[in-house]
Amino acid sequence: MTWEFEEKAWQNGYSAVCGVDEAGRGPLAGPVCAAAVILPAGIVIDGLNDSKKLTEKKREALFDVITENAISWSVSLVDETVIDEINILQATYRAMQQAVEGLPRPADFVYVDGNRSEGLTLPHECVVSGDARIPSIAAASIIAKVTRDRLMRDFAVRYPAYGFEKHKGYGSRAHYAALLERGPCPIHRRTFLKKFYEKHPEAPR
Numbered sequence: 001m002t003w004e005f006e007e008k009a010w011q012n013g014y015s016a017v018c019g020v021d022e023a024g025r026g027p028l029a030g031p032v033c034a035a036a037v038i039l040p041a042g043i044v045i046d047g048l049n050d051s052k053k054l055t056e057k058k059r060e061a062l063f064d065v066i067t068e069n070a071i072s073w074s075v076s077l078v079d080e081t082v083i084d085e086i087n088i089l090q091a092t093y094r095a096m097q098q099a100v101e102g103l104p105r106p107a108d109f110v111y112v113d114g115n116r117s118e119g120l121t122l123p124h125e126c127v128v129s130g131d132a133r134i135p136s137i138a139a140a141s142i143i144a145k146v147t148r149d150r151l152m153r154d155f156a157v158r159y160p161a162y163g164f165e166k167h168k169g170y171g172s173r174a175h176y177a178a179l180l181e182r183g184p185c186p187i188h189r190r191t192f193l194k195k196f197y198e199k200h201p202e203a204p205r
Contacts, residue, residue, distance in 0.1 A: 001049065003042060005127065005134045009109045010041070014123070018072070018107035019136030020096050023051070023144040025088055027169030028179075028196075029162070029188045030152055031077040032088065034095035035143035036103055036110070038071040039136050045069070048138050050131040051145040063146040066139045072105035073139075075147050080189045087191070093118040099140075113137045159185045179203060 009017045022034040039045075045066065051059055067073060076098035078091040086094070097119040100110055110124035113131045117124060130137040149168055156165035162178045162185060169175075169187075176196065183204030184193060197203060 001133060001135055001138065003135065005111055005125075005130075006039075006041070006136065009111075012109075014109035016071070016105060016108045017111065017136065018100065018103060018109070019111045019113070019130065019134055019138070019140045020100055021051075021113040021131050021137050021141040021144055022092050022095060023141065023148045024169070025092055026171075027189075028171050028175065028192045029080065029164065029169035029185070030155060031079045031148065032083060032091050032095050033075065033077050033144045033148040033151075034092065034099040035073065035075045035140040035147065036096075036099040036107065037066065037073045037136050037139040037143060038103065038105065038107055039066075039139055040069065040071055043069060043135075045135070045139070048135055048142075050129075050138055051141040053132070054142070056149070059142050059146050059149075062139075062142050066143060070139065072103045072107070073143060074099045074102035074104070075143060076102060077148075077151070080187050083189050084191045088189075090118075096120070111137055113141065155187055159187070161185075 006017050018036045018038045020036040024032045076095045078095045083091040110122050112126045131141040152164045152168040163174050180203050
């Protein structure tokens, strides 16, 4: 991971370059979360990487380092009711847009993880696997993942039958077993359960 992308933006006259990434597109329950981060030029953060390649303990430690050292950072959550209303892709775009717009110090250029974006009014560039290539996107991926995981642990206390603290809402065997026994709880994404109910029409709703 190098600063080549940020350096390219700086050379083009931009001074507040942020990375944006999301966590939670695939789970059956809970919100999708996006984060935007502007890092100081050239800062070295040991272990900074795509959040999916890090342990939970390492992500938690890096969360504190990033939030303490970032020039600006922001998080946005779009909940399951909106996901069901507008679909997960549009909800993800909305979360990313809100995260960028929520930066206490505004960005003037955005690097987006992935190959598509919508809704961003600032100059931006999409970069496939950006969370493994661009420091500010890697930082955003960690902030988004840790924020969402913490929230799902809170939901696990409220809805203890589903094991959210373990699978964070993803479709694990234990999660599907709980759905078969109890049906969905208020934070489940109903549109994500269509195939489940096609396969298990007898399951509680």
